Amino acid sequence: MALTMFDKIWMSHVILERPGGDALLHIDRNFVHEGSFHAFGALAKEGRRVRKPRQTFAVADHYVPTVGRERGVEAAEDADARNMIRLLEENCLVNDIAHFGIDDERQGIVHVIGPELGLTQPGLTITCGDSHTSTHGALGAFAFGTGASQLKQILATQCLWLKRPKTLRIRVDGTLAPGVTGKDVVLAIIAKIGTAGATGHVIEFAGAAIRGLSVEGRLTVCNMAIEAGGRAGMTAPDDRVYDYLHGRPYAPKDAEWDRAVAQWRTLPSDGDARFDREVTLDGATLEPMLTWGTSPEEALPVSGRIPDPKSLGDANQRAHAEQALAYMDLKPGTPLTDIKIDRAFLGSCTNGRIEDLRAAAAVLKGRKAVIPAWVSPGSTALKRQAEAEGLDRIFIEAGVEWRASGCSSCAAMNGDKVPPGLRCASTANRNFEGRQGKGARTHLMSPAMAAAAMVTGRVTDVRQLLQGQ
Amino acid sequence: MTPFTTLTAIAAPIEMANIDTDRIIPVRFLRKLRSEKSGYDPYLFHDMRFDNEGREKPDFVLNQAPYRKAGILVAAANFGCGSSREGAVYALLDYGIRAVVAPSFGDIHYANELQNGMLPVILPEEICRGLRDQLRAKPGATLAIDLPAQTVTDTEGTAHPFTIDAVYKERLLKGLDDIGLVLENTPAIERFEHDYHAARPWLA
Numbered sequence: 027m028a029l030t031m032f033d034k035i036w037m038s039h040v041i042l043e044r045p046g047g048d049a050l051l052h053i054d055r056n057f058v059h060e061g062s063f064h065a066f067g068a069l070a071k072e073g074r075r076v077r078k079p080r081q082t083f084a085v086a087d088h089y090v091p092t093v094g095r096e097r098g099v100e101a102a103e104d105a106d107a108r109n110m111i112r113l114l115e116e117n118c119l120v121n122d123i124a125h126f127g128i129d130d131e132r133q134g135i136v137h138v139i140g141p142e143l144g145l146t147q148p149g150l151t152i153t154c155g156d157s158h159t160s161t162h163g164a165l166g167a168f169a170f171g172t173g174a175s176q177l178k179q180i181l182a183t184q185c186l187w188l189k190r191p192k193t194l195r196i197r198v199d200g201t202l203a204p205g206v207t208g209k210d211v212v213l214a215i216i217a218k219i220g221t222a223g224a225t226g227h228v229i230e231f232a233g234a235a236i237r238g239l240s241v242e243g244r245l246t247v248c249n250m251a252i253e254a255g256g257r258a259g260m261t262a263p264d265d266r267v268y269d270y271l272h273g274r275p276y277a278p279k280d281a282e283w284d285r286a287v288a289q290w291r292t293l294p295s296d297g298d299a300r301f302d303r304e305v306t307l308d309g310a311t312l313e314p315m316l317t318w319g320t321s322p323e324e325a326l327p328v329s330g331r332i333p334d335p336k337s338l339g340d341a342n343q344r345a346h347a348e349q350a351l352a353y354m355d356l357k358p359g360t361p362l363t364d365i366k367i368d369r370a371f372l373g374s375c376t377n378g379r380i381e382d383l384r385a386a387a388a389v390l391k392g393r394k395a396v397i398p399a400w401v402s403p404g405s406t407a408l409k410r411q412a413e414a415e416g417l418d419r420i421f422i423e424a425g426v427e428w429r430a431s432g433c434s435s436c437a438a439m440n441g442d443k444v445p446p447g448l449r450c451a452s453t454a455n456r457n458f459e460g461r462q463g464k465g466a467r468t469h470l471m472s473p474a475m476a477a478a479a480m481v482t483g484r485v486t487d488v489r490q491l492l493q494g495q
Numbered sequence: 496m497t498p499f500t501t502l503t504a505i506a507a508p509i510e511m512a513n514i515d516t517d518r519i520i521p522v523r524f525l526r527k528l529r530s531e532k533s534g535y536d537p538y539l540f541h542d543m544r545f546d547n548e549g550r551e552k553p554d555f556v557l558n559q560a561p562y563r564k565a566g567i568l569v570a571a572a573n574f575g576c577g578s579s580r581e582g583a584v585y586a587l588l589d590y591g592i593r594a595v596v597a598p599s600f601g602d603i604h605y606a607n608e609l610q611n612g613m614l615p616v617i618l619p620e621e622i623c624r625g626l627r628d629q630l631r632a633k634p635g636a637t638l639a640i641d642l643p644a645q646t647v648t649d650t651e652g653t654a655h656p657f658t659i660d661a662v663y664k665e666r667l668l669k670g671l672d673d674i675g676l677v678l679e680n681t682p683a684i685e686r687f688e689h690d691y692h693a694a695r696p697w698l699a
Contacts, residue, residue, distance in 0.1 A: 041687040042680060046662040050680060052687060054698060061525060064581060074674070089526070106526040150698075157579040157603055171603055173581035175610035175673075183677040185684060189660060191602075221513055222573040222599055255576060257602050278697035286697060321513050342512035342572055349511070439522050458517045458577060460542055 028296040030193050031262055032228045035168045035293070039151050041185060051188050055145055056082040056180050057136045057154035058123070060089045060110040064174035065155065066117040069181055076121040078184040083145060084118045085126040086111050087135045088439045092402045092429035098129050103441035121181075134405020134431045137161035137375035141245060142405055144274025148263040148290040153180055158375050158455065159258075160251040164244035165271070166263030166293050168228065171252065191257040192302040194224050195295075197233035200310030205489040207385070208243030209377060209453070209472035211235060211307075212250040213315035217325040219305060224256035227303065230295060231261045235309030241270040242381040249376045250455050253322040262294035314488060316362060316471040317457045319350030324457075326362060328475070328487045334358035353459055354467050355447075363486060365469070367479040368448040370399035371462075372426075374436035377453035378404030380411055382473040387417045389477035389491055390424040396483045399476075400427035402434035402442070426480060438462050451479035497612040498670035499642055502593050504566025506638040507556045508627035514570060515577035516604055518543060520586045522578075534589030535582060557590075561635030569626045569638070570597040574615075575604025584611045594640050596647060598623050609663050612670060614640065616647060616657050625649070642668060 029037075041050040058065075062084075069076070076082060089110045094101035102108045111128055118125035126132040132139060136154055140146040140162050148166035153159060155177040162169035172180070180186055196219075198211055215231075216223070229251045236244065244261045251259025268287055271277045278286040313327035324347065326333070335347035335358070351358070356365070372378075372386050383403060401421050403409040409431055412418055418428045435442040436454035438461065444450040446465025453476050457468040469485065478488040524538040544555050551558040557565060568574075568587075574597040575583060584607045587595070594614040608615045618626075629650045630636055639648040642664065646654040665671070677684070692699035 038691075042683050044662055046660055048660070048662040050677060050684075052684075052691060061580070064529070072674075110526055155579060157577065171579040173579050173584070173603060173607035173610060175581060176606060179673050179677065182674050183684070184688075185677050187662075187673055187676065189662075221576055222601075225573070225599055225602055252577075255573065255601065282697045286695070289695070321515075345510070346512055437522055439525070456515075456517070456577060458515050460521055461517055464521070464542060464547075 028298040028300065030295040030299040030301060031166065031230060031260060031293050032168060032193050033299070035149055035151065036190060038149070047190050048187055049190060051151060051186050053153050053180050053184055053186055054081065054150040055152045057140060057159070058082060058084045058114070058177070059087050059136050059156065060114045062155050062174070062177060063110065063113050063117070065177040065181060066121070068174070068178050074182045076123060076181045079122040081184055082123050082181065083126070084114055084123050085133060085136050085139055086114055086128045088433045088437055090128050090432040091440055092432050092434050092442055095128070095430040107440060131406055134408065135375045135378060135433055137249065138378055138404030138408065141165055141241070142274070142407060144271050144277035147271065147277065147286070148267060149293050153177070153186065157252045158249050160256065161245050161249040161375055163251065163258050163260035164241060164248040165267050166260060166290065168258055168260065170258040192227045193230065194227040194256070194303045194305065195230045195232055195301040196305045196307070198231065198235035198307045198309040199233045200235055200308050201238065202235050202309050202312060205314055205474065205492060206312050207472045207474065208239050208246035210312055210315040211309065212247045213317065213322070213325040213470065214307060214312050216250065216254045216322045217315070218307065219254055221253060221321055221323045222255040224251065224254040227256055228258045228260065229254065229256040230301070231259060233309065236261055237264070240381055241266055242379040245379065246376055250322065253455055263290050314472060314475050316469050316475060316485060318354065318356060318362060318469070319347060320353055320457055320459050321346060321350065322455070322457060322470065324350055325470070328362055328485065330362055332356050332358050332360045332362065363484065365485040366449065367451045367469070367484055368397055369444050369450040370395070370397060370476050370480045371435040371450055371452045371454065372399070372473055372476050373402035373404065373434050374454035375404065375433070376455040377473050378402065378408070380408055382453065383412050383417050386473040386477035387420040389474050389488060390426065390480065391420050393424055393481045395425045395480040397480060399480045400429050402429045403431050406431050424480070435462050444468070451476045496670040496672055499593065499612055499614050499667040501639070501641045502566060502614070503637050503639040504593070505562065505564050505635055506567035506569055506626070506630050507562040507565035508630040509556060509568055509570045510627065512571040513573045513576055516575055516580050516583040516601070517577055519575065519583035520580065525580055525582050529585055535586040536589035539586040539590045559634065564591065566591055566593055567638050567640065568592055568595045569623055569630060570595055571623065572598045572620065574600050576601035579603045581607045584608055584613060588613060596623060596626065609667065610673070612667065614642060614667060616640065618647065618655055618657050622655050
């Protein structure tokens, strides 16, 4: 029988099945962060231990400050945040879990360091109490977010009861135009299928445009599978993935490496595998994208205009768009490139990787930012790498703050907020009301587009700035 | 886990689609410890419920007298999308909401409700809209949810059947704990892990 990649990973992890399609699934790797305290608390209250401590890894990311990091945890803005960071360390110590704390060179955003350390590998089941766990699927894994109760179950048993999700293949054909990135591809997908478009499904992103993306670009696409409602997102592993993983600290070595690669090569979906649903996009026609509203599906090409809510097809969309335009203080018919931008944030598990920093630096080189802007690299190691490449100098000379690594203004839990009423060009993943701070207005876009907004102070088609470079 | 069987309670209509979990509980409250003495109820829908000075917004449904004691919400599509934060469920539960009726839910939030003995009921879009219309016309009216029979009875006495996975239903009815259900299978788990890691020693 022809199988999808998801089928193959699922079948290799089912311990047993119950009538009704519920399976007990083996979890290869589990990640925890400061927000996991509810799960640890409940575990302790029930008198349970972490069953497989070597299969869980902890990192401080959501609450860590991105400035003043030489002071360590003391730099955190308030006592609650400091307690969250310390509590994670204590819970890891008690439970014998590897912990990459605020001062550790391996620290970074959980979905950046997983692939970076080689913890994320093809064919694995990966969980974390965070919805953007879908990111890890870019290496050919089944990776998904859970709440605190399911996280507790994984800590206590290294298994999870899960109903088998359906499969959705999204094929992006053709070759992407210069200036069009993984971020633009995934925003175009979400605009097409909606934020509930993939509910109950695991998305496999496929097609020439996806295969043509670097591992970093694929990580960006899979990261936002959750914004389309997907249970997980994945792309087929290939030589690019194996080259990326080879030599990383937790990747298999020597003879085991060869054995692993041989297994990984069997993972991609069979040619005639059937998916429950299929969606196709033409990658060649895509432009740089950005969001104008308060849902990731409210996105348009940069050449577009703010839509008239009345023109939208669905009653729910019309009502949402009306509220979104009021919150965003935007008028129908306005060209997107007329939108003034007050702040810019480059970073997050969506777009905080080396390729993202390079793309933004290419735009900023020899230019000045006209608005307050900051960069938070996806990991401390990445920060060092960018500094070795001289990227930090480009940002600093452009007047952009070069900060330490963490979730920063994507979740705005660490105090990196956007003031009420101000508009932020953000490379993160959610433009929900209040996401970057109460009253903050978020426009999601690619790193290059965010860099273009930094130098012009308005939404700008980055391709115009790149001409002649 | 507290079992869920039947629930007759005041129901409140929430009109907006795509209510994300950031709306259900804004991120700044997630660092708060939760205990029996200090629950998450003050944070529920905080920025929809309260203005910048912490005053109630009179147009928000739960601030209107008849709906204050709601035990059920009837929402629009894609309720609970976005972040995986289980704090959204704690806020609903601590407020007194035991069931949400909607045309669809974010997958992670749906699972989180089930894990905490809450019942997420999926009914078609037009039935949810009809229920919300009734609840607005009769403020403070109750709905009756019968999990064994899998029905929601509206304010006019019409019972709307809903489907739910048999496994979830049994777990809710009995208040079963997932960890207990896993640990019953320890020998099978250990056998699986042995074979699995033998084939992939680099993961052991």
